[in-house]
Amino acid sequence: MKSITYSEDQLLPISAIAHFCYCERRYALIHLEQLWAENRFTVEGEILHERVHAEHHESRKYFRQEYSMAVRSLAWGLIGKCDLVELWLNKDGSRQKVSPVEFKRGRKKESDVDRVQLCAQALCLEEMLGVTIESGQFYYWQEHRRSDVLIDQALREVTIGLLERIRALQDSGQTPQAEYEKRKCDNCSLVDSCMPKSTNARAKQVERFIQNNLHLIKEL
Numbered sequence: 352m353k354s355i356t357y358s359e360d361q362l363l364p365i366s367a368i369a370h371f372c373y374c375e376r377r378y379a380l381i382h383l384e385q386l387w388a389e390n391r392f393t394v395e396g397e398i399l400h401e402r403v404h405a406e407h408h409e410s411r412k413y414f415r416q417e418y419s420m421a422v423r424s425l426a427w428g429l430i431g432k433c434d435l436v437e438l439w440l441n442k443d444g445s446r447q448k449v450s451p452v453e454f455k456r457g458r459k460k461e462s463d464v465d466r467v468q469l470c471a472q473a474l475c476l477e478e479m480l481g482v483t484i485e486s487g488q489f490y491y492w493q494e495h496r497r498s499d500v501l502i503d504q505a506l507r508e509v510t511i512g513l514l515e516r517i518r519a520l521q522d523s524g525q526t527p528q529a530e531y532e533k534r535k536c537d538n539c540s541l542v543d544s545c546m547p548k549s550t551n552a553r554a555k556q557v558e559r560f561i562q563n564n565l566h567l568i569k570e571l
């Protein structure tokens with residue numbers, strides 16, 4: 352276990368990992384410049400999570416389900432919410448197994464981003480509950496079925512490396528330039544604020560101007 356290094360106001364939201372993986376500029380617009388806009392995908396995600404919390408809660412003698420569980424880790428500097436945490440108990444009441452479950456729209460297609468977010472939830476639960484988490488699950492709403500994810504060393508290393516990159520961007524305070532990519536920009540809720548085509552073109556114009564006038568700048 353890592354020693355405690357982060358204070359409450361330094362905690363990164365687990366949801367920020369998805370923004371960063373989708374586009375580093377998107378992360379910076381939301382988390383450095385405090386911009387946010389909804390689109391179909393963000394609204395569908397919220398509706399799904401509301402439905403999750405209205406679902407059946409199961410509780411037996413040695414098994415419990417906790418929906419919408421707030422989690423955090425001061426060691427890893429993370430804060431967030433698990434859609435569902437399942438806990439299996441031993442007869443003496445101690446925890447035998449803990450597993451986070453993340454609900455997804457549509458069919459099975461989890462990406463590394465999804466796995467990293469699940470791993471971040473597991474890191475928080477391990478610190479909060481004093482357990483080791485070996486696996487989690489995704490639940491696919493459209494298919495009504497679950498898929499297992501191993502929280503192994505490789506996934507932990509990817510997650511920790513990503514957290515370091517996010518913190519480096521956060522500490523730099525610099526919003527990266529826009530790079531227009533049809534596939535991601537056309538589905539991004541921030542496209543109107545970001546203006547990836549024009550901001551990219553403007554940045555290139557400035558760069559060209561500097562290159563063309565480098566000799567003048569050197570003479571100054």
Ligand code: SF4
Nearest residue numbers: 374377536539542545
């Ligand atoms: S519009 Fe494109 S470049 Fe801009 S934040 Fe969204 S994904 Fe990133």
